[in-house]
Amino acid sequence: MKTKTINWGMIGAGDVTEVKSGPAFQKVKDSRLVAVMRRDEEKVRDYALRHGIQKWFTDAQKLIEDPEINAIYIATPPDTHDTYAIAALEAGKDVYVEKPMVLSVERAKKLVAAVHNNKNKLSVAHYRREQPYFKKIKTLLEENTIGKPQMVLLQLANKPLTGTALQDPKIKWRLDPGQSGGGLFHDLAPHQVDLMYYFFGAIKEVCGISHNQTGLYQADDVVAGQILFQNDLLFNGTWNFNAFEEIDNCQILGSEGKLSFSIFNKQPIELINQDGTASFSFEPLTHVQQPMIEAVVAYFKGEGSNPCSVEEGLEVMKVLDTLTGKQ
Known part of the structure; x- marks a missing residue:
């Protein structure tokens, strides 16, 4: 039997797709990026020509309805994610949607319903799950190198925008x-929250507070919160987007050791336990989403499990909404 190829149509062609994701669709086995959509005709034509994509559209629905395309990658701002995802599912196409999955828990629940009501598949682009760096952390946890995980301390601080x-x-x-x-917070925290869910499983309780401290823009710029997982692990997180210095640090404290690492800067993973100290380094990826796209292609072909389901995307949205006071 001839191997099924995943022929992608991409909705949205902003900076995030130039290196992080777009080229990877052409490099993964049995995967082709055959069409791209952006409302600006000049920009979408330029993008297609530079990336060797044979078709371009300014109308998302026309791309979705193209019979050559069997999967849709949604890389627009989050306010349109669910609209395009539902349209693609109803057109019989599989969907890979960027994070945050949608704008709110309410809209996430509607997307969950749409996936259940249609036969096609959907994966969420919480792509750090598939990167070797974070898979190593999960392996170290599963091997009980720090005993029973008890607490996570996460800090993210960025200098104020100019x-x-x-x-x-x-x-x-x-x-x-x-x-x-x-x-x-909604741009960066989904990666962090999803990794905690990936590492530790079901969530029992969430509480938090957020505030617009500087008034430089509409969104809150400081957030603090706690998550209690079903396995009794307690997560403490702080996010400050107007800080004096940059901080990207996560520590997992266990009954017999500690893991220290970063989420975005990819500092070497440090393991400290009764055997001493060990460090694990990884080469940076050319296309950070390529391992995830490989897993998504395998899932769409029926050769692997879903690397991040719509239900898992909903759990992340519940945390984001609770920490920012939306529910």
Whole structure:
């Protein structure tokens, strides 16, 4: 039997797709990026020509309905994720949707229902799950190298955006809760929260507080919260987007040791336990989403499990909404 090829149509062609994801669709086995959509005709044509994509559209529905395409990658701002995902599912196409999955828990539940009501598949782009760096952390946890995990301490701090950055269209939409869901927290925290869910499983309780400390834009710029997992592990997280210094640090404290690592800067993983100290380093990936896209292609072909389901995306949205006071 001839191997099924996943022929992708991509909706949205912004900076995030230039290196992080777009080229990877052409490099993964049995995967082809055959079409791209953006409302600006000049920009979408330029993108297609530069990346060797044979078709381009300015109408998302026309791309979705193209008979050559059997899977849709949604890389637009989050306010349109569910609209395009539901349209693609109803057209009989599998879907790979960027994070945050949608704007709110309410909309996430509607997307869950749409997946259940249609025969096609959906995966969420919480792509760090499939990167070797984070898979190593999961393996170290499963091997009980730190005993029973008891507590996570996570800190993320970024320096304030400059006046120029605040006016940059590539950044400006991320600061608009109507488009992004909740500013830089909603842009970055989904990766962190999803990794905790990936590492530790079901969540029991969530509480938190968020605040717009500087008033530079509409979204809250400081967030603090706690998650109690069903396995009794307690997570403490703080996010500050107007800090004096940059911090990207996560520590998992266990009954017999400690793991220290970063989420975005990819510092070497440090393991400290009764055997001493060990460090694990990984080469940076050219296309950070390529391992995830490989897993998604395998899932769409029926050769693997879903690397991140719509239900898991809903759990992440519940945490984001609770920490920012939306529910």
